[in-house]
Amino acid sequence: MKKFFLAAAAVLCTCYACSDGSNEFHSTYFYPQNARGIETYADQILDSVKVVSYDSWTHKNTADWVEVVTLADGKRQVNDIAVTVPAGYYSFTRLDFNMQPNTTGEIRYTPIQVTSSFEKIGTVATILTQYPFLNIAQPAVEQNAVTKAFEFKLSLAATQTESRIVFTPYAGDATLTSSASWLVPEKTTDFEQYAKQTVTLQIEKNETETPRTATLTLTSRGISNVITVTQSAGKAE
Numbered sequence: 001m002k003k004f005f006l007a008a009a010a011v012l013c014t015c016y017a018c019s020d021g022s023n024e025f026h027s028t029y030f031y032p033q034n035a036r037g038i039e040t041y042a043d044q045i046l047d048s049v050k051v052v053s054y055d056s057w058t059h060k061n062t063a064d065w066v067e068v069v070t071l072a073d074g075k076r077q078v079n080d081i082a083v084t085v086p087a088g089y090y091s092f093t094r095l096d097f098n099m100q101p102n103t104t105g106e107i108r109y110t111p112i113q114v115t116s117s118f119e120k121i122g123t124v125a126t127i128l129t130q131y132p133f134l135n136i137a138q139p140a141v142e143q144n145a146v147t148k149a150f151e152f153k154l155s156l157a158a159t160q161t162e163s164r165i166v167f168t169p170y171a172g173d174a175t176l177t178s179s180a181s182w183l184v185p186e187k188t189t190d191f192e193q194y195a196k197q198t199v200t201l202q203i204e205k206n207e208t209e210t211p212r213t214a215t216l217t218l219t220s221r222g223i224s225n226v227i228t229v230t231q232s233a234g235k236a237e
Contacts, residue, residue, distance in 0.1 A: 025090075028053040028116040030126045037127035038112070041135040042102040043221035044170040049097075049112065049126065051083075054090040056117040058082045063110035066128065067098040101221050102130045105149075134218055134225045137196070138166035154216075156231040158206040168196050171221035180214035182206075183229055207234045 031050045061068040061079040072083045085091045113125040139154045174191045182204040191197050216227040
């Protein structure tokens with residue numbers, strides 16, 4: 001959706017002097033601004049960013065795993081986008097990203113480039129990234145130095161009886177399962193979509209002299225990540 005505003009009310013603008021001594025406002029940028037670009041996850045199929053511009057601009061998408069959509073100039077535009085901004089105004093236009101789930105096992109990127117009709121600005125860009133893993137904040141993702149695989153690991157003390165994991169599912173069908181009876185999540189289904197979930201884990205003390213390992217499997221939109229849980233050995237009697 002595109003909205004027009006009077007340029008006199010705008011902020012974050014760049015001012016260029018004209019030959020007649022007057023000033024013009026010219027600026028094109030993404031909002032919100034993020035140095036890391038737009039970050040998305042394997043089960044995430046929707047996201048968006050807004051383009052603020054004092055000048056007309058264009059965008060052309062070339063990635064085959066994402067569709068870029070906007071409603072501008074009275075019509076729905078897909079991938080090949082042109083937005084007209086009248087003189088003296090600026091536009092606030094949302095770009096929607098319709099993505100395919102990332103089942104490749106690899107991070108994928110595409111530049112989101114907007115070209116201003118004002119030549120001194122030219123093309124501004126951000127990066128759309130889609131990770132090949134789910135949005136698990138705790139434990140944090142690690143990349144194996146040898147295999148380059150993305151892994152999630154949780155270490156527990158022998159006497160520990162409680163821990164937690166934190167994640168955000170982007171589908172309504174997310175499930176969490178455990179491979180061991182000594183490791184029980186307090187909740188396994190009915191997670192709120194697009195909302196951060198904190199799930200408490202009930203843990204039995206390890207009273208053996210041997211460390212033990214179990215797995216938690218988080219699945220969302222058919223994509224699964226395994227969290228390897230290791231509990232240290234108990235003390236010998």
